[in-house]
Amino acid sequence: VAVPALLVLALPVTGMSINLGDARQLPKSTEARQLYDALEAHFPPGTGVSPVTVVLRPGTDAATADRIRALAPGTTVRDLSGGTTVLELPAGGAADGPAATELVERVRDLRGDAPVQVTGSAAQLVDFREMLADRAPWAALTVLAGIFVLLFAFTGSALLPLRTVATTLLSLGAALGAVVWVFQDGHLAGLIGAEGLGALSLTAPPLIIAIAFGLAMDYELFILARMREARERTGDDREAVVTGLRRSGRVVTCAALLLAVVFGAFMTGGFSPILQIGLGLTLAVLIDATVVRMLLVPATMALLGRRAWWAPKPLRRAHERFGVREEAPDPAP
Known part of the structure; x- marks a missing residue:
């Protein structure tokens, strides 16, 4: 028996x-949790969470950059010194939710041998699960x-x-x-x-x-x-x-x-x-x-x-x- x-x-x-977690792990009485709940109640899902950040190193071809940029509407582009470009792709939903982790995997599939790096909460979770x-x-x-x-x-x-x-x-x-x-x-x-x-x-x-x-x-x-x-x-x-x-x-x-x-x-x-x-x-x-x-x-x-x-x-x-x-x-x- x-x-x-x-x-x-x-x-x-x-x-x-398993996931990295967010402000929902905190007690509802905390200020951070209350702000998170307010964002979830009054703004679209995923507002205020960290996006999937993609760093395009010098030598990344334009075609690869365009394909990555097209993965998520509303992608922001920042050009840094030395020819480095940073893309911030909004995934929607939680920072380490299914949509965000899927976006990380799609970016990594598209980059091929190009000098492209992916970071952010979703990328950390994907790496942790693989490890x-x-x-x-x-x-x-x-x-x-x-x-x-x-x-x-x-x-x-x-x-x-x-x-x-x-x-x-x-x-x-x-x-x-x-x-x-x-x-x-x-x-x-x-x-x-x-x-x-x-x-x-x-x-x-x-x-x-x-x-x-x-x-x-x-x-x-x-x-x-x-x-x-x-x-x-x-x-x-x-x-x-x-x-x-x-x-x-x-x-x-x-x-x-x-x-x-x-x-x-x-x-x-x-x-x-x-x-x-x-x-x-x-x-x-x-x-x-x-x-x-x-x-x-x-x-x-x-x-x-x-x-x-x-x-x-x-x-x-x-x-x-x-x-x-x-x-x-x-x-x-």
Whole structure:
């Protein structure tokens, strides 16, 4: 039951969108937000937002310049010294909205090999998304490889690191799904003084993922340490699970509650990115420490039984030589 419930909570992540944000992220009581709302109410969409700025360096042919200028009606032209020309193309809508990002991509498609550069909020967002798509898989592989090596060195199991990553991703996905559902889609956002913005702040998901993943590994290590101690002492896999949870469960739960109080305090402000991070981390910590660690971990350990501590022979030999073990304290004189 817990796994399907977490998967349902994680579904909104499939539609997650990020952007740079605008004045709507501020509380409605702030002067900047009030001015933004006035512009939106009394002027055409996109009034007062930064345009897509195109810099034509010396050597740009006239045909390329004309094609770029024709992309957006109302383009302004400024000639600078040294033969440099600056075009400001109004995109309409938000500075980092779909129309603006599409305009950036069209300009970059048209420029070819010409010395043309594009800047502005929309260009920053396009570059950030491309960088994220390019580097996130490598970052994820690095983190997962590090987790596997460290947990294997501690447990000697090739399966427990994989199970740990899978259950942690479930809790993390559920927390991120809730953040998308509230702050992007706008459901129940008014309960915490927020509103649906159509996208998350670009800083919120990476911070939530990094902090929550690190805390989850911390909790997992506490529990596995106690389970391994009990297993080495009794040789009974089922008893090791029970003893490990009994000896570490209260510590993990209390630590999670303390962190939830701290992260929950983030939601007392009115700045949307901080609200997003606060809600995401609070839910991630609570879900991981309760549903995952207290339900999924013992259930999967019971299902795996002795196989939970399995490793192929080459890895077993490596663990015997390089594995991490807790040293027993010296007996008192």
